Amino acid sequence: MxxxxxxxxxxxxxxxxxxxxxxxxYVGGPTCTVLAQQCPDLVVTIVDVNPxxxxxxxxxxxxxxxxxxxxxxxxxxxxxxxNLFFTTEIDRAIDEAxxxxxxxxxxxxxxxxxxxFAADLRxxxxxxxxxxxxxxxxxxxxxxxxxxxRTAATMRAILEANSKPGISFQILSNPEFLSEGTxxxxxxxxxxxxxxxxxxxxxxxxxxxxxxxxxxxxPKDRVLRTGLWSSELTKLKAANALxxxxxxxxxxxxxxxxxxxxxxxxxxxxxxVDRRIGPHFLRASVGFGGSCFQKxxxxxxxxxxxxxLPEVAEYWRQVIVMNEFSKARFAKxxxxxxFNTVTAKRLALLGFAFKKDTGDTRESPAITLxxxxxxxxxxxxxxxxxVPHSQILMDLTEPGVADDRKNIEESITICxxxxxACRDAEAVVIxxxxxxxxxIDWHDIYQIMRKPAVVFDGRxxxxxxxxxxxxxxxxxxxxxxELQDNVWV
Ligand code: UDX
Ligand code: ADP
Numbered sequence: 001m002x003x004x005x006x007x008x009x010x011x012x013x014x015x016x017x018x019x020x021x022x023x024x025x026y027v028g029g030p031t032c033t034v035l036a037q038q039c040p041d042l043v044v045t046i047v048d049v050n051p052x053x054x055x056x057x058x059x060x061x062x063x064x065x066x067x068x069x070x071x072x073x074x075x076x077x078x079x080x081x082x083n084l085f086f087t088t089e090i091d092r093a094i095d096e097a098x099x100x101x102x103x104x105x106x107x108x109x110x111x112x113x114x115x116x117f118a119a120d121l122r123x124x125x126x127x128x129x130x131x132x133x134x135x136x137x138x139x140x141x142x143x144x145x146x147x148x149x150r151t152a153a154t155m156r157a158i159l160e161a162n163s164k165p166g167i168s169f170q171i172l173s174n175p176e177f178l179s180e181g182t183x184x185x186x187x188x189x190x191x192x193x194x195x196x197x198x199x200x201x202x203x204x205x206x207x208x209x210x211x212x213x214x215x216x217x218x219p220k221d222r223v224l225r226t227g228l229w230s231s232e233l234t235k236l237k238a239a240n241a242l243x244x245x246x247x248x249x250x251x252x253x254x255x256x257x258x259x260x261x262x263x264x265x266x267x268x269x270x271x272x273v274d275r276r277i278g279p280h281f282l283r284a285s286v287g288f289g290g291s292c293f294q295k296x297x298x299x300x301x302x303x304x305x306x307x308x309l310p311e312v313a314e315y316w317r318q319v320i321v322m323n324e325f326s327k328a329r330f331a332k333x334x335x336x337x338x339f340n341t342v343t344a345k346r347l348a349l350l351g352f353a354f355k356k357d358t359g360d361t362r363e364s365p366a367i368t369l370x371x372x373x374x375x376x377x378x379x380x381x382x383x384x385x386x387v388p389h390s391q392i393l394m395d396l397t398e399p400g401v402a403d404d405r406k407n408i409e410e411s412i413t414i415c416x417x418x419x420x421a422c423r424d425a426e427a428v429v430i431x432x433x434x435x436x437x438x439x440i441d442w443h444d445i446y447q448i449m450r451k452p453a454v455v456f457d458g459r460x461x462x463x464x465x466x467x468x469x470x471x472x473x474x475x476x477x478x479x480x481x482e483l484q485d486n487v488w489v
Contacts, residue, residue: 024054094134117299119147128154351430380412
């Protein structure tokens with residue numbers, strides 16, 4: 001499409017002074033908080049349909065924010081009420097803004113076509129309809145949520161069919177690559193900011209306007225510009241799928257290490273020093289969790305299937321199969337080691353979040369472990385430094401995990417510290433890599449446990465030799481039998 005500069009500008013906001021973010025979750029909250037801090041001249045308003053979530057973002061007590069991220073609460077404290085606002089007044093915030101970020105959730109569909117694989121876009125669609133019906137000035141709409149390739153086309157169709165006469169929209173894809181637990185650092189110092197736009201004059205100009213916002217703190221050469229579909233595909237499929245694939249690969253190797261006497265840390269290090277491979281994301285674990293990896297790969301499997309590429313679909317599906325295998329294998333190891341039964345035995349589960357430094361439990365491996373242990377009749381004493389007790393209960397009573405809330409309350413105890421969880425336990429199971437678990441006084445813990453006391457390390461946070469000297473039996477993921485324990489494995 002061509003046109004004079006004036007024509008192009010008439011279809012775009014003149015100047016960016018206000019940004020609205022729809023969705024005050026793990027992506028929208030931290031992203032737009034950092035944006036507000038870095039752009040004090042812009043007004044950033046984060047809106048959500050959930051009034052409790054907004055109230056929590058507005059809590060006087062900054063330790064009660066709904067998302068825990070190291071360093072986040074102080075930035076909220078610095079900017080809130082100055083140029084950062086959290087509100088349920090969605091319509092006003094949308095209409096006043098020139099740029100609207102869409103950061104709503106895109107869970108996996110649980111029924112209908114693509115159930116269990118495809119992304120459920122109902123929240124993206126609802127927010128897009130709302131933008132269309134409200135907007136009285138041109139706007140740049142930015143997809144921040146992880147969405148399937150060509151979602152921008154759906155958004156465009158909705159906007160064009162429902163907007164007020166003469167109001168135009170430009171849609172950009174600007175996916176977020178932050179990792180939970182390091183979100184603030186990732187946002188302040190990103191490897192790249194990806195902006196996908198249509199190759200039209202308006203599309204390019206809209207991308208420039210968004211780029212100018214980021215360039216206030218991100219070096220220009222780290223702002224990558226691509227087409228819309230490449231940007232959507234990079235985030236959802238390629239980047240997350242490649243990262244998850246690395247973890248499943250090292251976890252597959254860890255199973256071989258355990259069976260052969262090798263040490264997965266040594267193998268990962270020796271592989272990672274090869275510059276073509278690199279050292280990151282090669283930490284063997286009980287399995288990966290989090291809201292993105294599984295969802296995105298399922299989506300990739302669905303996309304490949306619907307493009308009539310069954311071999312490609314099957315290839316990526318194996319990343320999930322391996323992750324499920326890793327979790328099940330670890331749970332089985334616990335049962336086998338405890339003399340083939342954990343019925344009525346107390347297991348201390350340390351860590352419930354899907355990784356350290358977050359209170360997020362979505363797809364946490366700890367949930368799967370609890371399901372396995374409960375099926376075996378164990379009593380589980382759970383401790384996590386950040387996850388609220390109510391969240392743990394909610395996760396463990398989800399359909400598919402357990403259906404009987406009363407029974408679950410009898411078979412689990414949620415504890416407030418490590419000692420409480422470990423007292424009278426037959427075994428400690430480490431499911432999250434919290435720093436606190438690297439500094440446990442194991443002499444103390446040994447005294448209060450039943451004997452033989454066993455530690456199952458699903459995150460490689462303990463030193464097996466040191467624990468063995470105290471008297472523990474130890475199983476650490478990815479460490480072979482001779483290294484685990486000569487006597488009893
Ligand atoms: C991921 C992507 O990293 C991020 O770019 C994207 O925006 C969102 O999805 P996140 O899910 O927050 O981020 O956490 P990440 O650090 O990727 O970890 C995901 C899971 O993999 C966690 O359960 C983590 O413990 C596990 N993991 C990670 C491993 O088991 N081994 C590793 O080496 C790295
Ligand atoms: P993510 O990890 O992608 O940020 P979250 O579930 O943490 O996902 O956050 C998404 C947020 O989006 C939730 O707080 C939810 O209430 C909000 N949300 C969903 N749909 C809408 C909507 N139509 N308008 C405003 N907020 C919405």
